[in-house]
Amino acid sequence: MxxxxxxxxxxxxxxxxxxxASHLPEDALAAIEKAYEEEQSEVAKSVLKQILDNAHLASEEDRPxxxxxxxxxxxxxxxxxxxxxxxxxxxxxxxxxxxxxxxxxxxxxxxxxxxxxxxxxxxxxxxxxxxxxxxxxxxxxxxxxxxxGGGSENVSRATVLAPAQGKEGIKNFVKQVISDAGPNPCPPIIVGVGIGGTFEVAAKSSKHALFREAGTPNPNPDLDAFEKELKEELNKLGIGAMGMGGTQTVLAVHIEKNPCHIASLPVSVNVQCHSSRHSHITL
Amino acid sequence: MAEYHMTTPLSDEDVSKLEAGDIVYLNGTIYTARDAAHKRLVDLIEKGEQLPFDLKGSVIYFVGPTPPKPGEPIGSAGPTTSYRMDSYSPILIEHGQKGMIGKGKRNEAVKEACKKYKAVYFGATGGAGALIAKAIKKAEVIAYPELGPEAIRKLEVEEFPVTVINDTHGNDLYEMGRAKYEVKD
Structure with missing residues (x-):
C-alpha cells in the first residue's frame, strides 16, 4: 500500500x-477574453474589461x-x-x-x-x-x-421533473433559473447542470460539472450538442456582464448525466460566477 | 450615458441629475454595511437612538472585504448582492441616505424610495475586488467590530467607479439593458 x-x-x-484565491485559471480567463471580443454592448464590454483587469492585477499582486x-x-x-x-x-x-x-x-x-x-x-x-x-x-x-462564492450559489436551483417533460422540460427549467437570476450571480457565468440520479445526485453532479475546464467539449456527443444548444438559448436572454445588458451572459454550460429512476427526471442547476476559481492536484 | 465625478455627502441636486447607465466616480467618505449591520441601523432608527454615522447625504457600500494585508488599508473589496438589504434600505433612504453601492436587482420598495426621497442605487463590478480596493485609500471600523467582515467601516475613496442602476426617475438599467439585447423567438 x-x-x-x-x-x-x-x-x-x-x-x-x-x-x-488570486489566480484565475487559464480556462476561465480565455473564456472571458472570448466574451470580451464577441460582446456587442459597449457597457458590458467595459465591465468585461474591468473583470480582466482585475484578474491581471490580482495575479500580479497576489490579491484575492x-x-x-x-x-x-x-x-x-x-x-x-x-x-x-x-x-x-x-x-x-x-x-x-x-x-x-x-x-x-x-x-x-x-x-x-x-x-x-x-x-x-x-x-x-x-x-x-x-x-x-x-x-x-x-x-x-x-x-x-x-x-x-455565495452570490452564484444563491441563485442555484434543483427540481424533479416528470419523465414526459424530457429535454424540453430541462431546457425550460434551466432557462427559467438563469432568467430569474439575472444580474445577481455575477455574469458572465458558467452553468453546471446535473441530470438524473436521485435528487441529491443531480445536485452534486451539477456542482461537479463546474469543475470541468470551460471550453472543453463534453465527452458525450449528445450532451455536447445539448450544452451548445443551451448556451445559445441562455445567451438570448440578453442579461450580459453584471446584468447590464449584452450578448455574453453564459461562458459555458456543462452537463453531467446519471441513470435515474423510471418515475423521475431530477435536474439541478448550479451557477458559477465569472470568478471561476478552481484547481486540481494528484498526489 | 454621461460621466460624473462626485464628492460625498451627496445632495438631492446631485442625485437628481443622474440617470440609469451614467458612470460616476465617487470621492470622499462612504460607509460599508451588509445585512447584519443594516438590521442594527434600522433598530436604532426605530428606537430613536443615534446612529454610528450621519445618514444625511451618505453613501453605503454593501461589502464584506477580505482582511487587509499588513500595511494596507483594506483587502479585496467588491460588492455583495444587494437584495439582502431590500427590507432595510427604504427606511435608511427615508432618513437621508442618498446612495447605495452593490450588485444585483433591487425590489419595488427600494426603487419607490429612490423616487420618493431622491436616492440612487449604484452598481459596482462584482468579482473585481482587487481592482476596486485600489480606489479605497483609508478604512476604519467605526461600529460593530464583532461582526468581522460585516462591521461598519468608514472608507475614504478616490474616483471609485460605479454605474447608476436605479435613478430617481424610476429607471432600471438591468431592465433597460436586457430589453435591448434579449432575443425573443
Whole structure:
C-alpha cells in the first residue's frame, strides 16, 4: 500500500488553495477574453474589461480576485491502494483550508444558519470545508478544489421533473433559473447542470460539472450538442456582464448525466460566477 | 450615458441629475454595511437612538472585504448582492441616505424610495475586488467590530467607479439593458 504523509498532504492542498484565491485559471480567463471580443454592448464590454483587469492585477499582486473567497469545496477521489499516515484525510483538508485562508488573508465566510454568527473561532477559520469523497481504484489521491462564492450559489436551483417533460422540460427549467437570476450571480457565468440520479445526485453532479475546464467539449456527443444548444438559448436572454445588458451572459454550460429512476427526471442547476476559481492536484 | 465625478455627502441636486447607465466616480467618505449591520441601523432608527454615522447625504457600500494585508488599508473589496438589504434600505433612504453601492436587482420598495426621497442605487463590478480596493485609500471600523467582515467601516475613496442602476426617475438599467439585447423567438 502506497503511503502519503499527512504533512505533505496539508502542504500541497494549502499551496493550491492560496494560489487559487488570486489566480484565475487559464480556462476561465480565455473564456472571458472570448466574451470580451464577441460582446456587442459597449457597457458590458467595459465591465468585461474591468473583470480582466482585475484578474491581471490580482495575479500580479497576489490579491484575492474577489472579497468573497468562498467556501472551500473539494471533490476527492481516494485510491484503494493509498493510505495517509499521521492523520486522517479529512483533518488534513480542513487544516490546509484553515491555514491557507488565515495566512492568505482570505475571508472566513462560514456561519451558523440561524443566528448567522461567524464560526471562525469555534469550528475554525472558514471551516468546515465541503468535502465530497469517492473511493476509486489505484494508489493516487486526486483532489479537485473550488473556492465557491455565495452570490452564484444563491441563485442555484434543483427540481424533479416528470419523465414526459424530457429535454424540453430541462431546457425550460434551466432557462427559467438563469432568467430569474439575472444580474445577481455575477455574469458572465458558467452553468453546471446535473441530470438524473436521485435528487441529491443531480445536485452534486451539477456542482461537479463546474469543475470541468470551460471550453472543453463534453465527452458525450449528445450532451455536447445539448450544452451548445443551451448556451445559445441562455445567451438570448440578453442579461450580459453584471446584468447590464449584452450578448455574453453564459461562458459555458456543462452537463453531467446519471441513470435515474423510471418515475423521475431530477435536474439541478448550479451557477458559477465569472470568478471561476478552481484547481486540481494528484498526489 | 454621461460621466460624473462626485464628492460625498451627496445632495438631492446631485442625485437628481443622474440617470440609469451614467458612470460616476465617487470621492470622499462612504460607509460599508451588509445585512447584519443594516438590521442594527434600522433598530436604532426605530428606537430613536443615534446612529454610528450621519445618514444625511451618505453613501453605503454593501461589502464584506477580505482582511487587509499588513500595511494596507483594506483587502479585496467588491460588492455583495444587494437584495439582502431590500427590507432595510427604504427606511435608511427615508432618513437621508442618498446612495447605495452593490450588485444585483433591487425590489419595488427600494426603487419607490429612490423616487420618493431622491436616492440612487449604484452598481459596482462584482468579482473585481482587487481592482476596486485600489480606489479605497483609508478604512476604519467605526461600529460593530464583532461582526468581522460585516462591521461598519468608514472608507475614504478616490474616483471609485460605479454605474447608476436605479435613478430617481424610476429607471432600471438591468431592465433597460436586457430589453435591448434579449432575443425573443
Amino acid at each position: 502506497r503511503q502519503i504523509a499527512y504533512d505533505d498532504l496539508v502542504k500541497s492542498v494549502k499551496a493550491m488553495v492560496m494560489h487559487t 480576485l474577489c472579497q468573497d473567497t468562498g467556501l472551500a469545496v473539494y471533490f476527492i477521489n481516494v485510491g484503494e491502494d493509498v493510505k495517509v499516515v499521521g492523520g486522517s484525510i479529512r483533518d488534513a483538508i480542513n487544516q490546509a483550508t484553515e491555514e491557507a485562508y488565515k495566512e492568505g488573508y482570505l475571508r472566513a465566510s462560514t456561519c451558523d444558519c440561524f443566528d448567522r454568527h461567524n464560526l471562525k473561532d469555534e469550528v475554525g477559520y472558514n471551516l468546515p470545508a465541503v468535502i465530497h469523497f469517492d473511493i476509486v481504484p489505484g494508489d493516487r489521491i486526486e483532489i479537485e478544489y473550488a473556492a465557491k
